[in-house]
Structure formats: C-alpha cells, structure tokens
Amino acid sequence: xxxRASGSALRRTPIQARSRDKVERVLAAAExxxxxxxxxxCVASPVTLIERSGVNSGSLYTYxxxxxxxxxxxxxxxxxxxxxxxxxxxARTYGSWEEANDAVVDAFEEFHRDPVVxxxxxxxxxxxxxxxxxxxxxxxxxxxxxxxxYDSSGGRLDAPDVAYxxxxxxxxxxxxxxxxxxxxxxxxxxxxxxxxRAYLATFVRDEGGRGEEGRAGRSG
Numbered sequence: 001x002x003x004r005a006s007g008s009a010l011r012r013t014p015i016q017a018r019s020r021d022k023v024e025r026v027l028a029a030a031e032x033x034x035x036x037x038x039x040x041x042c043v044a045s046p047v048t049l050i051e052r053s054g055v056n057s058g059s060l061y062t063y064x065x066x067x068x069x070x071x072x073x074x075x076x077x078x079x080x081x082x083x084x085x086x087x088x089x090x091a092r093t094y095g096s097w098e099e100a101n102d103a104v105v106d107a108f109e110e111f112h113r114d115p116v117v118x119x120x121x122x123x124x125x126x127x128x129x130x131x132x133x134x135x136x137x138x139x140x141x142x143x144x145x146x147x148x149x150y151d152s153s154g155g156r157l158d159a160p161d162v163a164y165x166x167x168x169x170x171x172x173x174x175x176x177x178x179x180x181x182x183x184x185x186x187x188x189x190x191x192x193x194x195x196x197r198a199y200l201a202t203f204v205r206d207e208g209g210r211g212e213e214g215r216a217g218r219s220g
Contacts, residue, residue, distance in 0.1 A: 029053035029054075030042060039119045089144075
C-alpha cells in the first residue's frame with residue numbers, strides 16, 4: 001500500500017493480542033476525548049483517559065510514557081490515513097488535470113474536516129519525530145500529485161518539482177484555513193481549487209511544446 005508514517009510513540013511494542021487490544025483501546029479513548037475536550041483537554045485528563053479506555057494506569061504507562069505520547073501515536077495513525085487517502089485519489093482516472101486537481105483539494109477537505117485531525121495538526125509543540133514524519137508525508141503527497149496531474153494532462157502539465165510542492169502546500173493551507181477555527185469558509189475552499197489551477201496552468205505546454213511563459217516571451 002505504499003509508504004507509511006515512519007514513527008512510533010510507543011514505549012514498548014505490544015506482541016500478544018491482549019496487549020495490542022489494550023493499546024487500541026487507549027488510542028480509541030484518546031480519539032474520543034480529543035473530539036470532546038481538544039488536545040490540551042485530553043492531555044490534562046489522564047484519569048479520564050484511563051477510565052474511558054478500561055485499562056489500568058500500569059498498562060497505560062507500560063506502552064506509553066505520557067498522554068502526549070498517546071496523542072503522538074494517534075497522529076501517526078492519522079498520517080497513515082492520509083497516505084491511504086491520497087493514494088486512493090491518485091488511483092482514479094480523470095478526464096482532465098483540472099478535474100484531478102479538484103479531487104486533490106476535495107481529499108484535503110475530507111481529511112481536515114475531521115475534528116481530531118484539526119486538533120492534532122495544529123499543535124505548535126510537535127516532537128522532532130512527528131515533524132520528520134510530516135515532512136515525509138508532504139514529500140509523498142507532492143510526488144503522488146505530480147504523477148497524477150502529469151498523467152491526467154497527457155504529459156502537457158510538466159512543472160518542476162518545486163511547483164508541485166508549492167501548490168500542495170498552498171492548497172492544503174487554504175483548506176485548513178477554510179475549516180476553522182470558527183465557521184466554515186466555503187469561499188476559501190472554492191478558491192483553493194482556483195489558486196492551484198491558475199498557478200499550475202502556467203506550466204501547461206501548448207501543442208508546440210511551449211508553456212505560458214514561453215508563449216508570452218515569443219509574443220513580446
């Protein structure tokens with residue numbers, strides 16, 4: 001299924017099924033608490049996390065050094081979902097590169113509309129391990145989008161690598177801004193597609209093999 005988040009916040013890897021079940025219960029409880037209380041509220045409520053997970057404190061701290069580590073492991077799980085989502089989008093067939101571009105934005109929206117994702121992604125004190133995994137996810141996203149849009153354009157959209165990095169980062173940022181905090185901004189969601197299309201269109205080759213900059217230079 002391709003690359004996955006290369007990181008783990010576990011203190012000890014569970015081997016037996018019973019141990020794995022305990023870890024999954026802790027993560028499920030943390031996920032529900034983040035939805036209810038937010039990141040900081042979950043970190044401040046270790047007793048509630050223990051009670052809701054149904055494991056004792058000894059089991060919790062056997063596998064996680066802290067509640068923050070639980071949420072870090074949850075972040076890696078959500079990164080796995082992000083990998084799966086972009087690969088699903090890239091596996092489809094589109095009628096044009098513009099349609100494929102819009103599908104990428106829709107995937108950004110689907111992912112960031114989850115309140116847990118918004119809480120986990122908006123942390124300003126992420127560990128070095130999480131930041132490294134996020135950078136790897138961004139690289140994978142950029143590579144998938146580059147292949148997808150190139151193929152969907154019949155090879156006419158041939159932008160440099162950095163252009164795809166720029167467009168995915170800008171599109172992702174606009175989607176996150178559109179979804180909060182505060183009420184949704186559908187106007188920003190729509191503009192994310194417009195901005196990405198307009199920027200990438202400057203790299204589309206015409207039948208003579210020239211991009212927009214080449215055409216402008218020749219007409220001048």
